[in-house]
Amino acid sequence: MVAGTTPLESGDPTPRVGGPTEEDLAKCVHCGLCLNACPTYRATGLETESPRGRIYLMRALHDGRIDLDDSFHTHMDLCLVCRACETACPSGVPFGRMMEATRDQMWNEPVGPPAQRVANRLTFEFVFPHRRLFQRLFAAMRIYQHSGLRSIVRRSGLLRKMPGGWGEREALMPLLDSASFVVQDAIPPRLPGVPRVGFLAGCVMSTAFGDVQRASVRVLERFGCQVVVPPGQGCCGALNVHAGERARAKIMAKAVVESMLEADLDVIVVNSAGCGSTMKEYSELFADEPDYLPRVRQFERLVRDFSEFLAELPFPRVSGPGSKESDGVIAVYQDACHLRHAQRIAAQPRELLKQVDGLQTVELAYPDLCCGSAGVYNLQHPAMSREILNAKLDDIRASGASLVVSANPGCIMQLRKGAEEAQLPIQVRHIAEVLDEALNGRDG
Numbered sequence: 001m002v003a004g005t006t007p008l009e010s011g012d013p014t015p016r017v018g019g020p021t022e023e024d025l026a027k028c029v030h031c032g033l034c035l036n037a038c039p040t041y042r043a044t045g046l047e048t049e050s051p052r053g054r055i056y057l058m059r060a061l062h063d064g065r066i067d068l069d070d071s072f073h074t075h076m077d078l079c080l081v082c083r084a085c086e087t088a089c090p091s092g093v094p095f096g097r098m099m100e101a102t103r104d105q106m107w108n109e110p111v112g113p114p115a116q117r118v119a120n121r122l123t124f125e126f127v128f129p130h131r132r133l134f135q136r137l138f139a140a141m142r143i144y145q146h147s148g149l150r151s152i153v154r155r156s157g158l159l160r161k162m163p164g165g166w167g168e169r170e171a172l173m174p175l176l177d178s179a180s181f182v183v184q185d186a187i188p189p190r191l192p193g194v195p196r197v198g199f200l201a202g203c204v205m206s207t208a209f210g211d212v213q214r215a216s217v218r219v220l221e222r223f224g225c226q227v228v229v230p231p232g233q234g235c236c237g238a239l240n241v242h243a244g245e246r247a248r249a250k251i252m253a254k255a256v257v258e259s260m261l262e263a264d265l266d267v268i269v270v271n272s273a274g275c276g277s278t279m280k281e282y283s284e285l286f287a288d289e290p291d292y293l294p295r296v297r298q299f300e301r302l303v304r305d306f307s308e309f310l311a312e313l314p315f316p317r318v319s320g321p322g323s324k325e326s327d328g329v330i331a332v333y334q335d336a337c338h339l340r341h342a343q344r345i346a347a348q349p350r351e352l353l354k355q356v357d358g359l360q361t362v363e364l365a366y367p368d369l370c371c372g373s374a375g376v377y378n379l380q381h382p383a384m385s386r387e388i389l390n391a392k393l394d395d396i397r398a399s400g401a402s403l404v405v406s407a408n409p410g411c412i413m414q415l416r417k418g419a420e421e422a423q424l425p426i427q428v429r430h431i432a433e434v435l436d437e438a439l440n441g442r443d444g
């Protein structure tokens with residue numbers, strides 16, 4: 001970090017405004033128990049790439065002893081915000097909240113690679129907040145994939161020559177479902193006697209994983225729920241929050257809060273781990289809007305992850321044999337970090353998978369480690385992401401599983417790409433698809 005005279009050393013302390021609070025910073029007792037849980041520390045062995053080292057740097061910035069410069073940016077940006085350190089920490093350090101506050105500080109500073117800054121501005125200020133633009137981009141991608149253009153471009157070797165990691169980006173893009181998942185035109189009347197569930201359509205989930213969303217709705221209905229997909233919702237803002245862009249994140253979050261509360265719901269279900277964790281923590285995003293906080297807290301109390309909610313309900317009665325597709329299949333559940341570490345949900349999806357006839361579930365040796373996807377991390381840090389992914393693929397290979405089940409679009413895209421490149425013969429599916437197939441199979 002910055003060498004030479006610091007503001008404090010020169011007798012001119014200028015504690016920085018914003019960033020993690022003094023209270024959160026003070027929770028870290030520097031014990032180091034989080035180090036081995038951290039994928040970037042495991043990969044580099046460097047203190048500066050560990051949770052403890054990053055907290056030291058946050059503290060130094062907070063106290064005005066260092067500048068927010070390129071070096072600071074590098075160490076903070078290499079963090080996956082996987083929050084494995086939170087699970088490992090005995091002192092309750094809220095690392096995710098601290099890192100998001102730090103990235104908020106970094107957002108408007110001219111630090112980091114200029115190309116990355118431009119890409120971030122385009123992505124988080126123009127694409128995610130504008131649903132129509134987002135949908136048009138995906139519509140163009142669908143034409144590219146389904147017209148045969150994709151295979152021509154891939155065979156041509158053009159992608160390998162493209163600058164700025166575009167080849168990597170193209171490889172990550174899943175084969176898009178033939179149709180997007182759409183919100184309802186109007187809020188339907190309440191059905192008596194059944195849970196009324198508001199479902200988050202999502203941005204990536206509704207456009208790239210339309211079939212998963214339709215499967216999720218069918219499963220919720222099979223569990224006896226009325227599913228409402230209220231109009232007016234868009235992207236929940238999770239990726240913006242993780243990147244440190246809060247202004248538009250708040251606008252997107254408010255649209256989701258209002259559309260859901262308008263619909264008179266018993267519960268709000270989300271089947272994307274990263275979205276769910278952000279939605280459960282919206283009150284941190286709106287901490288500076290005390291007048292709006294009661295509404296946000298009312299919303300937060302209703303939010304449940306898909307597996308978390310289903311595990312509270314009795315599994316639907318079976319009337320026939322299990323799904324033929326699942327017979328004799330060895331499956332492993334890959335925890336999304338924002339479920340396992342941020343929401344502390346690990347048992348519920350495993351319990352649900354145990355109910356699927358013919359599915360034999362096994363565990364990974366390191367289930368608590370990230371797969372290296374982490375939002376757009378795999379595009380911004382391809383080398384580190386690949387190293388972390390390779391460790392995950394080794395773990396999957398050793399498990400003997402042929403089916404990997406997860407609950408986050410980023411993890412699914414990352415593992416599919418890794419498996420394809422490593423020629424690992426596995427299927428990677430969302431838990432909603434597996435349950436939907438099992439329930440259909442049980443219909444006989």
Ligand code: SF4
Binds near residue numbers: 032035055085093
């Ligand atoms: S974050 Fe927690 S586990 Fe890590 S050094 Fe600080 S107190 Fe120890």
Ligand code: SF4
Binds near residue numbers: 081
């Ligand atoms: S969030 Fe993940 S990558 Fe970042 S410091 Fe914690 S364990 Fe390491």
